[in-house]
Amino acid sequence: MLSRHAAALAILATLAVTISAAPARAGEPGLELQRQADRVIAVLADRGQPPVARRKAVRAIVDDAFDFEEAARRTLGRAWAERSADERTQFTTLFVDLLDRAYLHRLDEWDGERIVVADDTVDAGRAIVRTSIMAKDGGSTSVDYVMWRSAEGRWRVIDINVGGASLIGNYRAQFARLLQNGGFAHLMERLQAKVASLQP
Numbered sequence: 001m002l003s004r005h006a007a008a009l010a011i012l013a014t015l016a017v018t019i020s021a022a023p024a025r026a027g028e029p030g031l032e033l034q035r036q037a038d039r040v041i042a043v044l045a046d047r048g049q050p051p052v053a054r055r056k057a058v059r060a061i062v063d064d065a066f067d068f069e070e071a072a073r074r075t076l077g078r079a080w081a082e083r084s085a086d087e088r089t090q091f092t093t094l095f096v097d098l099l100d101r102a103y104l105h106r107l108d109e110w111d112g113e114r115i116v117v118a119d120d121t122v123d124a125g126r127a128i129v130r131t132s133i134m135a136k137d138g139g140s141t142s143v144d145y146v147m148w149r150s151a152e153g154r155w156r157v158i159d160i161n162v163g164g165a166s167l168i169g170n171y172r173a174q175f176a177r178l179l180q181n182g183g184f185a186h187l188m189e190r191l192q193a194k195v196a197s198l199q200p
Helices: 004-015 028-045 051-065 068-082 085-102 104-109 167-197
Strands: 114-123 126-134 140-149 155-162
Touching: 028 051, 028 114, 028 126, 028 140, 028 155, 051 155, 068 085, 068 155, 068 167, 085 167, 155 167
Parallel strands: none
Antiparallel strands: 114 126, 126 140, 140 155
């Protein structure tokens, strides 16, 4: 199972690390990942802004870098097709709130980790960007960013794999159990409770 710390580190790595110069083997998806990371570095470097303002600015970049609706669809799996448009919107909003409170608000925990983009592999409209997160003590963690070319033609992140464990796959397994045990209403109730239990 993907640990909360590893997932948080991976998500923050997308946003708040010093990314290396674009490697020769990185194509458009890898360059897009770097572009988004560079935007966040500019925000974090502006210490004249209060933490709340910096977090708000970073969250706007996260919304641009991640395709949360597509991630939510993949997380819900086959049950997505059974939901109404309103239910899909409600689920996506709650899912984003969960990620926000579980991981993205931990921006201040960044401690100088940097990300090294190795390369990317593109297959039609899907890409895997292979990276390593380098800690200050020299340790490293392999992280693959799964990206897809969205309807507007941009490469956006839809999943993160840390040590072979998928963030979306982990949630999909949890949600499938909740759906099996009590249906969509039960899943939403549990999600609301979980979001409420996490610090904003």
